[in-house]
Amino acid sequence: MEVTLRPWRPEDAEFAAQYADDREIARWLRDIFPHPYARQDAENFVRACLAADEEHELLRVVELDGQPAGSIALTRGTDVYRMGGELGYWLGRPFWGRGAMTETVKQMCRLGFACWDIVRIFAQPFADNLASRRVLEKAGFSLEGVLRQSVCKWGRLQDSCIYALLREESV
Ligand SMILES: CC(C)(COP(=O)(O)OP(=O)(O)OC[C@H]1O[C@@H](n2cnc3c(N)ncnc32)[C@H](O)[C@@H]1OP(=O)(O)O)[C@@H](O)C(=O)NCCC(=O)NCCS
Numbered sequence: 395m396e397v398t399l400r401p402w403r404p405e406d407a408e409f410a411a412q413y414a415d416d417r418e419i420a421r422w423l424r425d426i427f428p429h430p431y432a433r434q435d436a437e438n439f440v441r442a443c444l445a446a447d448e449e450h451e452l453l454r455v456v457e458l459d460g461q462p463a464g465s466i467a468l469t470r471g472t473d474v475y476r477m478g479g480e481l482g483y484w485l486g487r488p489f490w491g492r493g494a495m496t497e498t499v500k501q502m503c504r505l506g507f508a509c510w511d512i513v514r515i516f517a518q519p520f521a522d523n524l525a526s527r528r529v530l531e532k533a534g535f536s537l538e539g540v541l542r543q544s545v546c547k548w549g550r551l552q553d554s555c556i557y558a559l560l561r562e563e564s565v
Pocket residue numbers: 418419420422423482483484485486489490491492493494495496497517518519520523524525526528529
């Protein structure tokens with residue numbers, strides 16, 4: 395399976411609407427990710443991606459063997475956090491469990507370190523999100539800490555974990 399990252403295109407609203415309307419995706423993401431996820435949500439998201447400033451956000455479609463399957467974003471920190479970036483990602487359910495997101499995260503980190511002078515990339519999965527935590531571990535990230543009761547998702551308080559990769563650790 396070939397994993398490719400490419401910029402968003404207007405027609406990507408179709409695949410995004412198809413796969414993002416999934417409770418098993420939304421439950422692990424911030425509330426800004428809509429649920430249910432309507433076609434209009436996908437169109438709004440794609441429009442925002444097309445207008446994004448690459449100095450601050452790297453937004454990519456994850457393609458598997460040429461088929462759009464998911465989304466990954468790297469957002470640069472601001473102010474004293476400007477030397478770091480935060481990763482966020484999801485993959486359509488039919489594509490889970492094949493190593494695609496591990497490869498995607500590795501590629502996005504290489505891209506982020508190549509495009510920006512940042513020294514650190516981090517992600518903050520909810521503690522129970524074992525699949526995402528495993529992705530980060532396989533991509534070389536280190537667990538730096540558990541942020542107790544840091545998340546309130548759909549009425550439930552939960553811990554989150556902070557994982558990071560430094561520039562010199564990127565492969
Ligand atoms: C998290 C997500 C991106 C993973 O994508 P993926 O392509 O399936 O990930 P990979 O195949 O690269 O790796 C998944 C790893 O987690 C493991 N895993 C999956 N479910 C698991 C579970 N319930 N418990 C323990 N490990 C689990 C897999 O076995 C695999 O590890 P392995 O290679 O050692 O066997 C995908 O499940 C997803 O989009 N989830 C919803 C959105 C989300 O959680 N985004 C991240 C927010 S921080």
